[in-house]
Amino acid sequence: MNEELIIGISALRAEKNAIILAHNYQLGEVQDIADFIGDSLELSFKAAECEEKLIVFCGVTFMAETASILAPEKTVLLPSLEAGCPMADMADAESLKKKKSEHPNALVVTYVNSSAEVKALSDTCVTSANAVKIVSQIPKDREIIFVPDRNLGAYVVKKTGRKMILWPGFCPTHMRITPEHLIKRKKEYPDAKIVVHPECSFDVISLADEVLSTGGMIKFAKKTDARRIIVATESGLIYRLEKENPDKQFISVSEQAVCPNMKMTRLEEVLSALEKNQHIIKAPENIAKLAKIPIERMLEASRR
Template sequence: MAVAEKTIINDINKLRKEKNAVILAHYYQRGEIQDIADFIGDSLELARKAQQTDADIIVFAGVRFMAETAKILNPGKKVLHPNPESGCPMADMATYKGVLELKKQHPDAAVVSYVNTNVDVKAVSDIIVTSRNAVKVVRSLKEDKIIFVPDQFLGSYIAKQIPEKEFILWKGFCPPHFNLTPDQLLELKEKYKDAKIAVHPECNTETVKIADFVGSTSQIIEFATTCDSENVIIGTEVGLKHQLEKINPNKNYIFPVNADYCGTVHCCDMKKNTLDKIKEVLENENNEIILDEELMEKARKPLERMLNIV
């Protein structure tokens, strides 16, 4: 570790103690950020962890909708987002007006929004889901028709598990996961014959079809670190490799390379958070997530409805 990096980390540690702050980092963050975080996990898991602490300040190293979710579930805490430019293209594909229009067209449908949505879309949703709990939550709903927002590929994956329900899919997608092709994974499988393939359900449908395991980020960790194969091909964001190697360094975690798209399955927005920016928000308490109270209250209801089911 370089001297400059050590100095920044020392400053961060001093500031978080002085200000009673907690640092949350998503699995897709840079390795050095994961290493200094108080908690590492999926977005909803992290927001719930923050509820269990007595911290006054939450620094959320993730993309914007994640910091918003932390604020919705922790309205009395100050939530800081290290880099306001760190957004989620998929979340931005779903619009408040568009969802309202779909509700008008299908008044008998339940609006099920992936947690990867902005606060205004959550506010007009009936319930929120994560990639880990989506099948369980949707199956529990009384409605036979589902408007699923915003990820068409996660929605399609859920629909296959629950064929008795009708799904209206918003045509959103996660660009890094969408750009992972079956050919990239099969090429690696040819090289590592014994390898298992684990992918995220945000991947395009053809890629999901060839996987041995499909699951959320945390489920991929559970599978990859415990399965009986020494080699595991991982179809999700490359930041996950940091935790996989920490949890079980005896396995070989192989991430596909696509020269046409950032090298690997790489979320450029996630990587916009840096140690420097974490230090800056702790020092200045800037980039605070401030949400309209009424909007936040409306968005909390579908989140809490999900939490009561899972």
């Protein structure tokens, strides 16, 4: 069955000159047919720079929307329209406008896990890979509103020493990971290194050997001498880690670390997307123009 789907996807991809991008949390079967796999930042760069005019984006809505903002001349397809991000939904434009009016001099720093409307009201975007770097470049006397992930925000506060007004959003998947999960795994595998994503709560982060984005975890896994690594992020990353490092053992922190939205895209949806040119993701032009500014500022700052 999968073989037929893969043949169909490959044929249509070639016929339509499409590129398939997949987030690190996608199902293994989707990662296997992707042309490029990465974290949010890597996928944003790829969407902006690739030559193909048709992008099949295997991830969640805000990622495909970000790709379409960066590459308005390209068509961006999200195979599963239901694949949203509950964290992104925790910040809306009206509430952010209100918060800005309460802090008129504050800069708004927004995690890419957010809607185009929220980005359009922001000064710069960040990802988990570059948030510390970008916030530390902001003049010390500027007030900062950090949207929407309070856990990533708290981690950035800790690393930079900056005070920030934190939006009360969070990732439900990473919040299900508890210190007890990590303590249990460390007892089972005492020689293992612990890597934690900064969307986890601070109690979990404080038990980490390394706090890293998914892209950072991929690089760490390659270069570390550790033979075993406990991975505290969405479990889809384990597939790629194992594939690229067959000599090492990767242990998911908990069977609860699964994002249902990231698992909605299967090969069937990818094939349908290519067959029916669905579902086209595009923010309204006026919003997209404004949202592009903070995203480009982020890409520029991460290149420095």
